[in-house]
Amino acid sequence: xxxxxxxxxxxxxxxxxxxxxxxxxxxxxxxxxxxxxxxxxxxxxxxxxxxxxxxxxxxxxxxxxxxxxxxxxxxxxxxxxxxxxxxxxxxxxxxxxxxxxxxxxxxxxxxxxxxxxxxxxxxxxxxxxxxxxxxxxxxxxxxxxxxxxxxxxxxxxxxxxxxxxxxxxxxxxxxxxxxxxxxxxxxxxxxxxxxxxxxxxxxxxxxxxxxxxxxxxxxxxxxxxxxxxxxxxxxxxxxxxxxxxxxxxxxxxxxxxxxxxxxxxxxxxxxxxxxxxxxxxxxxxxxxxxxxxxxxxxxxxxxxxxxxxxxxxxxxxxxxxxxxxxxxxxxxxxxxxxxxxxxxxxxxxxxxxxxxxxxxxxxxxxxxxxxxxxxxxxxxxxxxxxxxxxxxxxxxxxxxxxxxxxxxxxxxxxxxxxxxxxxxxxxxxxxxxxxxxxxxxxxxxxxxxx
Amino acid sequence: xxxxxxxxxxxxxxxxxxxxxxxxxxxxxxxxxxxxxxxxxxxxxxxxxxxxxxxxxxxxxxxxxxxxxxxxxxxxxxxxxxxxxxxxxxxxxxxxxxxxxxxxxxxxxxxxxxxxxxxxxxxxxxxxxxxxxxxxxxxxxxxxxxxxxxxxxxxxxxxxxxxxxxxxxxxxxxxxxxxxxxxxxxxxxxxxxxxxxxxxxxxxxxxxxxxxxxxxxxxxxxxxxxxxxxxxxxxxxxxxxxxxxxxxxxxxxxxxxxxxxxxxxxxxxxxxxxxxxxxxxxxxxxxxxxxxxxxxxxxxxxxxxxxxxxxxxxxxxxxxxxxxxxxxxxxxxxxxxxxxxxxxxxxxxxxxxxxxxxxxxxxxxxxxxxxxxxxxxxxxxxxxxxxxxxxxxxxxxxxxxxxxxxxxxxxxxxxxxxxxxxxxxxxxxxxxxxxxxxxxxxxxxxxxx
Numbered sequence: 001x002x003x004x005x006x007x008x009x010x011x012x013x014x015x016x017x018x019x020x021x022x023x024x025x026x027x028x029x030x031x032x033x034x035x036x037x038x039x040x041x042x043x044x045x046x047x048x049x050x051x052x053x054x055x056x057x058x059x060x061x062x063x064x065x066x067x068x069x070x071x072x073x074x075x076x077x078x079x080x081x082x083x084x085x086x087x088x089x090x091x092x093x094x095x096x097x098x099x100x101x102x103x104x105x106x107x108x109x110x111x112x113x114x115x116x117x118x119x120x121x122x123x124x125x126x127x128x129x130x131x132x133x134x135x136x137x138x139x140x141x142x143x144x145x146x147x148x149x150x151x152x153x154x155x156x157x158x159x160x161x162x163x164x165x166x167x168x169x170x171x172x173x174x175x176x177x178x179x180x181x182x183x184x185x186x187x188x189x190x191x192x193x194x195x196x197x198x199x200x201x202x203x204x205x206x207x208x209x210x211x212x213x214x215x216x217x218x219x220x221x222x223x224x225x226x227x228x229x230x231x232x233x234x235x236x237x238x239x240x241x242x243x244x245x246x247x248x249x250x251x252x253x254x255x256x257x258x259x260x261x262x263x264x265x266x267x268x269x270x271x272x273x274x275x276x277x278x279x280x281x282x283x284x285x286x287x288x289x290x291x292x293x294x295x296x297x298x299x300x301x302x303x304x305x306x307x308x309x310x311x312x313x314x315x316x317x318x319x320x321x322x323x324x325x326x327x328x329x330x331x332x333x334x335x336x337x338x339x340x341x342x343x344x345x346x347x348x349x350x351x352x353x354x355x356x357x358x359x360x361x362x363x364x365x366x367x368x369x370x371x372x373x374x375x376x377x378x379x380x381x382x383x384x385x386x387x388x389x390x391x392x393x394x395x396x397x398x399x400x401x402x403x404x405x406x407x408x409x410x411x412x413x414x415x416x417x418x419x420x421x422x423x424x425x426x427x428x429x430x431x432x433x434x435x436x437x438x439x440x441x442x443x444x445x446x447x448x449x450x
Numbered sequence: 451x452x453x454x455x456x457x458x459x460x461x462x463x464x465x466x467x468x469x470x471x472x473x474x475x476x477x478x479x480x481x482x483x484x485x486x487x488x489x490x491x492x493x494x495x496x497x498x499x500x501x502x503x504x505x506x507x508x509x510x511x512x513x514x515x516x517x518x519x520x521x522x523x524x525x526x527x528x529x530x531x532x533x534x535x536x537x538x539x540x541x542x543x544x545x546x547x548x549x550x551x552x553x554x555x556x557x558x559x560x561x562x563x564x565x566x567x568x569x570x571x572x573x574x575x576x577x578x579x580x581x582x583x584x585x586x587x588x589x590x591x592x593x594x595x596x597x598x599x600x601x602x603x604x605x606x607x608x609x610x611x612x613x614x615x616x617x618x619x620x621x622x623x624x625x626x627x628x629x630x631x632x633x634x635x636x637x638x639x640x641x642x643x644x645x646x647x648x649x650x651x652x653x654x655x656x657x658x659x660x661x662x663x664x665x666x667x668x669x670x671x672x673x674x675x676x677x678x679x680x681x682x683x684x685x686x687x688x689x690x691x692x693x694x695x696x697x698x699x700x701x702x703x704x705x706x707x708x709x710x711x712x713x714x715x716x717x718x719x720x721x722x723x724x725x726x727x728x729x730x731x732x733x734x735x736x737x738x739x740x741x742x743x744x745x746x747x748x749x750x751x752x753x754x755x756x757x758x759x760x761x762x763x764x765x766x767x768x769x770x771x772x773x774x775x776x777x778x779x780x781x782x783x784x785x786x787x788x789x790x791x792x793x794x795x796x797x798x799x800x801x802x803x804x805x806x807x808x809x810x811x812x813x814x815x816x817x818x819x820x821x822x823x824x825x826x827x828x829x830x831x832x833x834x835x836x837x838x839x840x841x842x843x844x845x846x847x848x849x850x851x852x853x854x855x856x857x858x859x860x861x862x863x864x865x866x867x868x869x870x871x872x873x874x875x876x877x878x879x880x881x882x883x884x885x886x887x888x889x890x891x892x893x894x895x896x897x898x899x
Contacts, residue, residue: 012618023527025518025526026515026518026522026529027513027515027520027522027529028513028515028516028517028518028521028522030519054786055786055788056786056788057788062782062783064476064477065477065784066475066476066477066589067477068589068590069474069475069477069588069589069590071476071477071589073473073475073476073477073778075476075775075779075782075792076779077527078472078526078527078528078530078771078772078775079527080475080476117785117786139518139671140518141517141518204493262669323527324527327524327525327527330522330524331511331524333523334511334524335511337566338504338505338511338566340505340506340511344524347525
């Protein structure tokens, strides 16, 4: 049993943890970055691997990718993240009806003509991102400990320690929990007790080669109506030539992902795309959806990124939290050293509350998964989507894109009232408190802890 | 005319270099213009210290991370590499003409705290230039040296910047050409600023000084035949060497003579017995009231351009970096067709930070002492009464506040012995620095640059 001391111990070498390590390392403090994976540059989970929202501000930042220097810039906060790996521009998001008709957010042809200025986001390779991070944090003296699955947290007045499954102890003036959606540390700290629990988001992800049909710069989503409920189909191009990332997302634990895969690969309008495709890899992931932790700091432990807010933060938000959280902790330590009042942490908590708890609506995010409960028959959804003839502006923001969809569908009210009055009560469900819409799923779901 | 840049930055000092680095990292096409033929050379007198390392300054705790050789700004959250030599400064000592020490911080106490006890940090500005130029080149900034900008022409959709027979076209321009900014002048941004005087300085690198600790700062006032200079002995980045600055606002003072007086006739002359001057620089910087609106017709100002030299190097770095971010944001906002806030966010910050939060008047007041206490005896009579150790600081604003507190106690004693001095000090406190410096203003003229 070893006991190592650092200024800061960070649990989780994802986008948030890495960026926090870098911020604290650059400020000159010692950092232990502890991760349960054997190799932190490997990535083996379902994730769209996108950096979102280049056409409008996201979480109080304006994001742009400077491929010339290999940097992703967060303009309002004023930091950049090294990314030298492959990428692909995303110009459009198509919401396909079950019948195969797309509601179009953006236009990939036009986008390609304009180029980078028109991209709504990019897809990256997360393994490349992690490799870049390792190359940035290693020279800063950040010590990376792999294969350590943190099980416990203990705290004293002026420190916090995490204990790994092998009994290893890492002690820091502060601990940063960046251990993701099903954060063990958040659970151990008791932060989940007062959070509203919605459901789990269950994801299966496949990498494919050789798809015929879909546009290489467009995100595709659709809904599959299956025996026990609906599954969301989400497909993004990969940054590698002719590769695709295909995901099935469900919130209803009864829905079979096997059935979803069979449906979209062999039966739905997407089947032709997959006819000669080759499956490269498959992963899955289940993530507990809670309301955000309003005050993610206690006893020298700070939770950042998804550890405090489901997966709604996106990679982009996790990078911001990492940066801000790292800066905050570094500033707090510096203030302590100089004998000044400590403001670093409280500044972060204010920012977190304003950004993730008040500035953006968690409900809006949960709405992403709800359309299938409301328009709960394939032909109903196809009918409604079919009414949307106009191309909407390109958008790849998980908060405002569903809102835009919602507004567009709501505007169809008069037409639907005339043509299909039977659908109005269903559509009305969209205005119900979302927790009610989810109630049945919530009842049969149970949160998990990594 | 060849390439159109997103931004043309005039001046490769701390402000311009950080603006270029920020804009370059954000993917902008950046031209950085510098009038010196070799942008890595220092050609002007400068204290070469980061002030205020132990307290907030312009909203940041500036910190040097020796392990990774980075200068960090805590709240704004940026840092950059500086791999040159550094020297901690642990306290500031004001020495009266007759040799009484007023201490800002106790040297031994501060030094015992190590890096946490430093009040300032000396560094090598040439090494800083080298480090930052490298970072700029790494993010594809085009650096043009030997370009003295003397014409700036804003058009509806771009701006043309010309000088030394060259012409550059950009969407925006950042003026970072220092306290006597040509860009501010030709843009008419100096109109309406109050001109106080010039701040004239001679900097000498001196080795072999035997007296002060190698890591403490000395300040000294003098009253000479031709006027009143004051002096700073600031530890240089070379261990044991000092940067001896002779500064004044009085154009009648012969700086070289004043520097000689310090070495040969002052109360600390013995320190210089074996001293040798190895380098010499001068500077002459116009002191105006600050520019309130930091943006005009595609030109955004950063650093001393808009605010005399009161920003110090840390302030120049901060505003340069912020200006680079602001223009990056504006360019991006323009490109994606959303409301452009980048520039207005910066001008708001500029106003909050430099104009509203810190007082330019207080800064200029720091230069008025010789025009209130008019000879050695008078300054001795007042400062000689201050025996307490004042708060450790190397921050012009905190320093003058601490001094005011200490003076209040001295005044209570002086009330009985030298009532005329007390009256004059009170009147001085109530007068605007404009009036106190009026006689100097009358005989000064801003340098043509």
